[in-house]
Amino acid sequence: MGKNQEVAKLGDGDVFIKRTPTGAIKALRGRVKLEERKGHLAVIQGKAMITAAGYNAMNQFAGISIITPEKLTLPNGDIVVNPYPIIDPESGTIDKVWVKKTAIGYSPTGNLVMTSSTLLYDIKMYFIQDLNKKVQYNKGSGRMCMEQTLTDDEKKKGMFLRIQGTMGIWVDLTNVDILKCMDTYIQNKLFAERKAQTIAERNALKKHPSLCQVYVDAVGPDKFHVGFVNVVGFNSDLTRDDLTKLAHMAEKGESISEYKGAKVDIIDANVIDDITEEDIYTARDEEETTPELTESTAQPMQHINTQERENVEITHTENVHNENNEKVKVLRADLESVIGIMGEEEFNKVIHDNFRKPYEELTAGQLEMAKTIINSKLDKQEAF
Numbered sequence: 457m458g459k460n461q462e463v464a465k466l467g468d469g470d471v472f473i474k475r476t477p478t479g480a481i482k483a484l485r486g487r488v489k490l491e492e493r494k495g496h497l498a499v500i501q502g503k504a505m506i507t508a509a510g511y512n513a514m515n516q517f518a519g520i521s522i523i524t525p526e527k528l529t530l531p532n533g534d535i536v537v538n539p540y541p542i543i544d545p546e547s548g549t550i551d552k553v554w555v556k557k558t559a560i561g562y563s564p565t566g567n568l569v570m571t572s573s574t575l576l577y578d579i580k581m582y583f584i585q586d587l588n589k590k591v592q593y594n595k596g597s598g599r600m601c602m603e604q605t606l607t608d609d610e611k612k613k614g615m616f617l618r619i620q621g622t623m624g625i626w627v628d629l630t631n632v633d634i635l636k637c638m639d640t641y642i643q644n645k646l647f648a649e650r651k652a653q654t655i656a657e658r659n660a661l662k663k664h665p666s667l668c669q670v671y672v673d674a675v676g677p678d679k680f681h682v683g684f685v686n687v688v689g690f691n692s693d694l695t696r697d698d699l700t701k702l703a704h705m706a707e708k709g710e711s712i713s714e715y716k717g718a719k720v721d722i723i724d725a726n727v728i729d730d731i732t733e734e735d736i737y738t739a740r741d742e743e744e745t746t747p748e749l750t751e752s753t754a755q756p757m758q759h760i761n762t763q764e765r766e767n768v769e770i771t772h773t774e775n776v777h778n779e780n781n782e783k784v785k786v787l788r789a790d791l792e793s794v795i796g797i798m799g800e801e802e803f804n805k806v807i808h809d810n811f812r813k814p815y816e817e818l819t820a821g822q823l824e825m826a827k828t829i830i831n832s833k834l835d836k837q838e839a840f
Contacts, residue, residue, distance in 0.1 A: 485564075485688045488514050490672055492681040497674055498738045504674035504681055507738040508658040511667055518666040518689035520561035522657055523703040528556040528574060531728065539649055549645050553577045553652040558703040562690035563665035568718040570706050573659035575729045577652035582736065583641045584617055587625055590633040597634050598627035654739040659729050787823035794830060806830060 490496035496510035506514070528538040539555035556574040563569045591598040598614065603622040606614075610626055618624040627634045644651065661667050672683030694716070702720075705712050712720045795803045807815045810829060818826060 484517065484690070485686065486517060487684045488517055488687050490514075490674070490683045490685060492674070492676070492679055497672060497681055497683060498734075499674070499678075499681060500734060500737065504672045504683055505734060505738055506662070506670060506672060506685075508654045511658055511661040514667050514685060514687050515661060517687045518561060518664075519691060520559050520661060520664055520666060520689075521694075521699050522660065523558045523560060523699050524653070525556055525558060525703050525707050527707070528554060529707070529726070530554060539653060541649055550648040551578075551580060553579075553648050555649075555652045555656045556707075557653065557656040557660045558706065559657075559660035559664050560694075560699050560702055561664060561666060562692060562718070563721070564688040565665075566690070566718070567721050568715060569665055569721045569723065570702060570712075571660050571663035571723040572706065572726075573656040573663070573724070573729050574726065575652065575656055575659070575731055577648060577655065577731060579641070579644045579648055580617075582644065583637065584619060584625060585733075586637045586640060587617070587627050587634065590631075590637055591625060591627065594631070594633050596628070597631040598625060600625050651736070651739055655731060655735050656729075658735070658739060663723055784820050784823060787820065787827060791823065791827055791830065798830070803830070 490506065490510050490513060492499065492504070494509070494513075495507055496513050497504045498507050499505075525538050527535050528540065529535050530540075536554065539553055541550045542552040542554070543549070544551040554574075554576050556572060558570060558572045560568070560570050587598065588600070591600065601624070603616055603618065603624060606616060606626060613630060614626050614628045616624055616626045627637075629635075629638075662670060666688055669685055672685060674681035674683035676682050698716070702712065702715060706722055707726075709726065712722065714720060791803075804815070806829060807818070807826060810826065
């Protein structure tokens, strides 16, 4: 192993560190644990897909910076503020959102890579798509038709939404399935701007060479799948001004072959991304109600009786308790292994300054936080 390379043990596995001759940039390679119960994974059609939260967890290691350009250019050439919400004049609520995100960071090969995602989040179209699925599986909830074929009774009890010309979808507003669609529609309006930004950030990150994995081989029971991914990241001396300048240059279509001595690659600078159903599902957060999965994404459900459910809940509680105990042991072992590196006095100072309680009393969550803090401090030490 060369003099600019070393292996440090902290966390779930070995962390490979490589320094440049000047020491300005350190390359880090390690394994990141993704957990379904933490929202890192979404199991869709039997495949574990990395969510927006999962990419954020990976990015804590990769160190890719997300920039929101001040302006974005629409397909018609108009330059608008970013993000750019379009308001429905009749209801005064958000109808669509344009947004652009740029991800800037080093690739596993050491090149500086810029990826971007520009998209239109059209709430009404996803609403129509949702309604259409209900109509397909429940004929009593509505129908696809021409507007002129609607009866007076249908006009009174329902709603017609045009799709193309006078063709569209009519739905019965008294139907339970349609009311559920309305619920989702309201949620999407409430979270429109944030959801659009989350989808754009996820798209920008998943295009980046350091985070380009989409699926994970995950194991474990339903809702508790776990998977591991290898991530390579770099620490650099690029400032926020550097990142903003690079994003602005890419937005203007300027040629950037090199910046501060590093080769620059640009991916999808001004391409408009399509939004898939999976993009929407993997962009959920804890403040949203969980949307219903469609027939194409829903997983088969196992029907169990009350006694079986109680047994499952008891077993699950015991498993979580055992898992937490084991987790605490592993975290303490990881943390104690670095005392020799940073010194006992400095170690105790970090614990005291951040938690104001003895190391022995830290919970699993506080131990995780302590590990992150210490990892960050060690990473900044040039001698390490």
